Amino acid sequence: MAVQRTFSIIKPDATRRNLTGKINALLEAGGLRIVAQKRIWMSRQQAETFYGVHKERPFFKSLVDFMTSGPVVVQVLEGEDAVAKNREIMGATNPANAAEGTIRKTFAESIEANSAHGSDSPENAAIEIAYFFSGSEIVG
Ligand code: IDP
Numbered sequence: 281m282a283v284q285r286t287f288s289i290i291k292p293d294a295t296r297r298n299l300t301g302k303i304n305a306l307l308e309a310g311g312l313r314i315v316a317q318k319r320i321w322m323s324r325q326q327a328e329t330f331y332g333v334h335k336e337r338p339f340f341k342s343l344v345d346f347m348t349s350g351p352v353v354v355q356v357l358e359g360e361d362a363v364a365k366n367r368e369i370m371g372a373t374n375p376a377n378a379a380e381g382t383i384r385k386t387f388a389e390s391i392e393a394n395s396a397h398g399s400d401s402p403e404n405a406a407i408e409i410a411y412f413f414s415g416s417e418i419v420g
């Protein structure tokens with residue numbers, strides 16, 4: 281498997297509790313390099329577009345409310361098999377089902393406020409990276 285890039289978000293529940301460094305340490309310990317990173321406050325429209333695939337789900341409005349409730353840290357992560365590797369480091373969506381030592385098991389407050397986002401495929405990673413970063417902001 282070649283070197284790949286994926287898109288990551290440290291979510292508002294985690295920035296509120298000052299966990300950016302602790303989450304970054306888990307990403308780096310897992311072998312991923314943070315090749316771009318910025319702290320932003322997502323607009324409602326940005327969050328709705330980003331999570332557009334979930335717009336028919338019952339939790340969509342609550343998810344958008346949550347993702348716009350405070351600052352987030354958007355990131356590009358690089359490494360061998362980065363998409364799958366980041367999903368492994370994050371753990372399952374519901375922290376109750378996440379493996380020991382994962383970001384979500386360690387830090388998540390709930391299935392919604394679950395501390396981190398990670399792209400689910402290389403194709404979506406490319407779309408999500410381009411949505412938040414220009415090429416010159418990514419330094420590998
Ligand atoms: P993922 O983040 O593990 O890829 P998705 O199914 O893509 O999970 O869901 C996107 C985000 O929506 C989750 O990370 C979580 O914040 C929220 N979410 C997912 N399922 C639920 C739910 O059943 N209730 C509330 N929020 C949910």
Ligand code: MG
Pocket residue numbers: 398400
């Ligand atoms: Mg997802």
